[in-house]
Amino acid sequence: MTDEATLNALREAARLSPENLPLRRHLADQLLASGNPGQAEHEYQAALALSPADHGIAIGLAEALVRQGKNEAALAALDPLLAMPEHPVRAGVLAAQAMLPVNRMAAAHWYRYSIARDPSQADPELAHRLGIGQSSSPAPHAQPQTPPPVSHAQPASPAPAPPAQPPSLIPAAHSPSVIPAPHAQPQAAGGQYGSADVEPTAEVEHSPVTFADVAGMDTVKEALRMKLLLPTQQPELFAAYGKRAGGGVLLYGPPGAGKTHLARAAAGELGAAFVNVGLADILDMWTGSSERNLRATFAMARRNRPCVLFFDEVDALAARRSDMRQAHSRQIVNQFLAELDGVDEHANEGVLVLAATNAPWYIDVAFRRPGRFDQMVFVPPPDTVARAAMLSLMCRDKPQAKMDFDKVARATDGFVGADLKGLVDRAVEAKLHESIRAGRPIPLSTGDLMAAAKAMRPTAVREWLGTARNYVLHANESGAWDELLPWLRDLR
Structure with missing residues (x-):
């Protein structure tokens, strides 16, 4: 659990750098883990404003809302994710938690459907509250079944036919609403899903x-x-x-x-x-x-x-x-x-x-x-010269001392652009802590980047090359993967 002094330092850093998305999200995660869902909700909202399409932030916000008992708000946050053809499994489990007080059957359907796709997300306590025993848990790799839609107003009566356009997951304030089951098919052919005229959502x-x-x-x-x-x-x-x-x-x-x-x-x-x-x-x-x-x-x-x-x-x-x-x-x-x-x-x-x-x-x-x-x-991993140039671009808008980007580039073999961005973010966060204690901005130095580099490892290049090796060596009759051969010679 993160102590209060660390949380206060993170809060101050976020105040000084309000548009630093990784910092905002890290603060929100730490607040949630420390049992402060109300404050975490505020930080997740701020992070979501910076990156509205980030599914992880939306899930974190929903979890903070569920822990406060704000179930309708949690369902509103989850609604866009659950409308996806393959919704994030954690979103389905949180939806089950939020639905439980008003519609146990719909909550059970969402829970079963979600953990059938990823049994590692099973929540024994939630399953017990839903009345789902261990024997009814899905086997690994079982195909999730599509349950019928359920009305929480009259759970004992037959489920009503689904409308042509799927309703929102947010229950109405004063009237019974139907919470749709995962991927229920509409019966009507017209409306939004039956029309040949479709407006693209890409912008x-x-x-x-x-x-x-x-x-x-x-x-x-x-x-x-x-x-x-x-x-x-x-x-x-x-x-x-x-x-x-x-x-x-x-x-x-x-x-x-x-x-x-x-x-x-x-x-x-x-x-x-x-x-x-x-x-x-x-x-x-x-x-x-x-x-x-x-x-x-x-x-x-x-x-x-x-x-x-x-x-x-x-x-x-x-x-x-x-x-x-x-x-x-x-x-x-x-x-x-x-x-x-x-x-x-x-x-x-x-x-x-x-x-x-x-x-x-x-x-x-x-x-x-x-x-x-x-x-x-x-698109290969960047070489030493490219890494130095990338680090220079990433640090150009930050207060900095005289920097030796070539030295950092030599210490980051195998890092791709995303790794270097994470390295700079980590160095900046450490420098923010120093600046907060000093009460003034302290320039970023080569040592800061080197310290961050020593604490990090390349994320995916070696694993990707290991996978590519199988295709290059055993499925390359057409020569399509010849371009990768030089990169595999140094793979141990």
């Missing part, structure tokens, strides 16, 4: 980031410049060779290497619209809706050309069809392929499709056909 942005804000990665930037940027910037030259603006590039590499940052920089370099497509923007529990969402997203990109359309974690949308058990999942892949091809050869002209994945070997081979993602670009 058009204009990225302020350019290649000047991306340290190192010169080979990757040159590949993106030749494939995506120059055909738009010099259309006459490329037209002379029969090349048009548009096409697709698949970025792959270890987690945290900067694939999303590169995509934003490509859009900023071009001055094009940028559409960052997340899984929640496409995947939907209702049959046919995912395909409509995908079609609507491409249509929006075509209306805003030149446009960089970016799909993160694309392996979830473009997985190998031979691995899929459900026809619905294969239809999503088919729709994606059709949108990449376009209704005619000019349909996607000016639409630059970028995709990123940590697992390119799981992507259906049809996506690598010319005219689709015909160029795969490996």
Whole structure:
């Protein structure tokens, strides 16, 4: 349990650096762990305002609310997460806790459904309160069943038919409401889920980031410049060779290497619209809706050309069809392929499709056909020179003494961009403690970064390369993974 002095130091640091998201979230987590859910609620709300799409913060807020007995507010915080096709399991367990006082049956349904997906999230005390014995707990890897919707107003009567549009999880103040079971299918064909006209949830942005804000990665930037940027910037030259603006590039590499940052920089370099497509923007529990969402997203990109359309974690949308058990999942892949091809050869002209994945070997081979993602670009871990440049960029807006970023770069072999960002955040938090005690800002030093580097380890590069080795050595008949061979020679 965190002592009060540490909490006070964290509070003061958060007051001095109110937009420091990791610090806000850390303070909220520590307050919750120390039995201060009311104060934790306030900090989670502040963190959520800085990062509204962060699922972990929303779950922390819901937990703080449940511990205070604010069950309706907790359900309101969980509502967007539980509407996802694959909601976070912890969110389902918290929903069961919040529903328990008003609808034991619905709470039991949500609890069973959630822990069937991840038995490690089982809560024996909650299961006892729900009247669920050990014998009824799901076996590991059991398929979660979809229970019927339940009305907490009349638990003994048959459940009412679900409406065409799923209701909110927030109970009405003065009238009975139906709390939907996980992924219950609507019976009506019309309304929001039966209409062919779908408004995409992804938004058009204009990225302020350019290649000047991306340290190192010169080979990757040159590949993106030749494939995506120059055909738009010099259309006459490329037209002379029969090349048009548009096409697709698949970025792959270890987690945290900067694939999303590169995509934003490509859009900023071009001055094009940028559409960052997340899984929640496409995947939907209702049959046919995912395909409509995908079609609507491409249509929006075509209306805003030149446009960089970016799909993160694309392996979830473009997985190998031979691995899929459900026809619905294969239809999503088919729709994606059709949108990449376009209704005619000019349909996607000016639409630059970028995709990123940590697992390119799981992507259906049809996506690598010319005219689709015909160029795969490996985004490697940064080398020593790139790490020094990245550290310099990350520290440029902070008070600092004379820094030896090369020294820190040499001490951070195997660190990717996300690791370096965490290193700088840790050094800044330590420096904030010193500044609070001194009553004045103290410049960041090389020693601060070195101390943080000694306390950290690279997160995922070696594990990712270990997985990649299996494909490079045993499934590389086409030569698709030759680019990874130099990186595997030094893997012990």
